[in-house]
Amino acid sequence: MTDTIFALATPPGRGAIAVIRLSGPGVDQALDGLGAGRPKPRLASVRSLSRAGEHIDHALVLRFVSPNSYTGEDAAELHLHGGRAVVEAASRALIALGLRPAEPGEFTRRAFQNGRMDLAQAEAVADLIDAETTAQARQALGQLDGRLSQTYAGFRRDLLKALALVEAEIDFPDEEVPDNLARTAGPVLDRLANDLRRAVDTGRRGERVRQGYRIVLIGETNAGKSSLFNALTAREAAIVTPIAGTTRDVLDADLVIGGYAVTLSDTAGLRDSDDPVEAEGVRRARARAEAADLRLWVRAPGDPAGVAAAYVRPGDLIVATKADLAEGRREDEAAGLDWLAVSTTTGQGLEALHDWLARRLAEDLAGADFPAVTRERHRLRLTEALAAVATARVALDQAPEMAGEDLRRAASALSRVTGEIGVEDVLGEVFATFCIGK
Numbered sequence: 001m002t003d004t005i006f007a008l009a010t011p012p013g014r015g016a017i018a019v020i021r022l023s024g025p026g027v028d029q030a031l032d033g034l035g036a037g038r039p040k041p042r043l044a045s046v047r048s049l050s051r052a053g054e055h056i057d058h059a060l061v062l063r064f065v066s067p068n069s070y071t072g073e074d075a076a077e078l079h080l081h082g083g084r085a086v087v088e089a090a091s092r093a094l095i096a097l098g099l100r101p102a103e104p105g106e107f108t109r110r111a112f113q114n115g116r117m118d119l120a121q122a123e124a125v126a127d128l129i130d131a132e133t134t135a136q137a138r139q140a141l142g143q144l145d146g147r148l149s150q151t152y153a154g155f156r157r158d159l160l161k162a163l164a165l166v167e168a169e170i171d172f173p174d175e176e177v178p179d180n181l182a183r184t185a186g187p188v189l190d191r192l193a194n195d196l197r198r199a200v201d202t203g204r205r206g207e208r209v210r211q212g213y214r215i216v217l218i219g220e221t222n223a224g225k226s227s228l229f230n231a232l233t234a235r236e237a238a239i240v241t242p243i244a245g246t247t248r249d250v251l252d253a254d255l256v257i258g259g260y261a262v263t264l265s266d267t268a269g270l271r272d273s274d275d276p277v278e279a280e281g282v283r284r285a286r287a288r289a290e291a292a293d294l295r296l297w298v299r300a301p302g303d304p305a306g307v308a309a310a311y312v313r314p315g316d317l318i319v320a321t322k323a324d325l326a327e328g329r330r331e332d333e334a335a336g337l338d339w340l341a342v343s344t345t346t347g348q349g350l351e352a353l354h355d356w357l358a359r360r361l362a363e364d365l366a367g368a369d370f371p372a373v374t375r376e377r378h379r380l381r382l383t384e385a386l387a388a389v390a391t392a393r394v395a396l397d398q399a400p401e402m403a404g405e406d407l408r409r410a411a412s413a414l415s416r417v418t419g420e421i422g423v424e425d426v427l428g429e430v431f432a433t434f435c436i437g438k
């Protein structure tokens with residue numbers, strides 16, 4: 001027997017309205033127990049709620065009858081006056097009526113288990129709630145609409161088609177099997193491998209949109225990194241002094257540039273140091289530079305080509321700082337990178353830098369042609385499927401009886417993404433990050 005659960009679905013604390021959500025087979029009985037009766041399904045009804053003679057609230061009640069609800073179960077919503085005491089009284093009454101507070105994500109988990117959505121869509125629900133930028137919301141909505149799930153379903157269809165061809169040939173063997181198979185199933189697998197490779201390639205993009213694009217400031221000590229960090233974040237978060245080696249820890253700030261989430265990091269100036277604290281700072285700066293999606297090489301007039309050159313990559317940007325001190329300076333063509341002159345003292349070049357970054361983010365992260373793979377969990381399974389398909393393709397020519405096994409392995413990797421199989425081991429992981437009431 002399934003528990004009947006409830007949870008506050010709106011943020012806790014004082015507010016105009018608080019919504020408590022109920023789901024499970026005991027919902028109608030709970031509504032009876034509150035004196036709300038059985039309002040017409042899906043129609044907002046005002047009801048006086050009370051329990052054991054105690055008046056709780058005049059509330060708006062919504063009732064949903066299985067299977068026509070978010071979870072697929074009987075469900076209801078109590079739209080209460082949004083005060084702590086009202087919510088507290090309603091919660092106490094629901095517990096007295098035998099309901100249990102929901103775990104994080106439990107409503108969506110039930111929706112998934114009742115076939116209302118697949119696992120990728122359930123993840124999209126969490127992403128949509130967490131979305132803080134327009135790009136994150138757009139990506140999550142596409143996934144919630146099932147665009148990503150449809151892409152995965154297409155992959156599985158191609159796989160099963162190839163598998164059927166392989167099995168038909170193996171059931172009716174003759175000498176021409178390898179030739180036939182290579183001709184019939186070969187092109188299907190080639191196309192599938194191609195599509196899977198494209199999907200894996202979008203993985204980085206989808207994960208960056210979701211988690212933030214990582215930009216790191218690197219350069220010599222005193223180059224003006226912390227000054228630029230403060231200018232870009234519009235906060236005096238980093239300490240700035242004329243002393244070389246001021247910054248030691250990595251400092252992170254979350255920004256939105258051009259509608260995309262960005263994590264900007266200020267780091268210690270790159271130099272050899274006998275001071276163990278500074279040396280550790282430099283080690284961390286290097287590690288961040290390597291992991292970043294984009295490095296801004298911050299260079300003051302006269303800074304040597306130096307250590308940062310070893311860390312920049314094609315596509316990175318040189319930010320020539322302190323432009324107020326070196327009017328008309330021609331920056332070296334170091335590493336063939338783009339460069340921009342800025343001054344945090346006068347503000348010169350800061351807007352151009354912002355525009356450059358917005359353009360780069362759009363180049364790296366936009367891409368409406370193909371729904372982005374948004375999680376590492378998906379990317380790992382797709383990579384697994386791709387490897388199995390590649391092995392199957394080779395087997396087709398040489399040992400076709402092996403190809404079937406490889407294809408089944410690929411299909412199972414794909415099914416794990418949308419949650420058709422192997423669900424138990426990922427459910428905890430997927431729903432743990434949800435908020436209560438979702």
Ligand SMILES: Nc1nc2c(c(=O)[nH]1)N(C=O)[C@@H](CNc1ccc(C(=O)N[C@@H](CCC(=O)O)C(=O)O)cc1)CN2
Pocket residue numbers: 064067068069070077
């Ligand atoms: N008050 C309220 N607002 C909300 C939600 C909610 O649960 N309650 N949602 C929750 O996240 C989102 C909307 N999503 C929903 C998705 C499906 C159903 C639902 O009842 N589906 C039924 C009936 C469909 C119909 O009659 O058109 C079904 O699919 O069978 C409700 C909300 C956002 N806003």
Ligand SMILES: Nc1nc2c(ncn2[C@@H]2O[C@H](COP(=O)(O)OP(=O)(O)OP(=O)(O)O)[C@@H](O)[C@H]2O)c(=O)[nH]1
Pocket residue numbers: 219220221222223224225226227228239240241242243244245246247248267268269270321322323324325342343344345346
């Ligand atoms: N004139 C001028 N001075 C600047 C500018 N930007 C930074 N400075 C000065 O340069 C010195 C070093 O600036 P920081 O921002 O601390 O440099 P940093 O790269 O973070 O230095 P470390 O943390 O030591 O690696 C400070 O005295 C700043 O005031 C600028 O655009 N123009």
Ligand SMILES: [Mg+2]
Pocket residue numbers: 225226227238239240246247266267268269
């Ligand atoms: Mg600094």
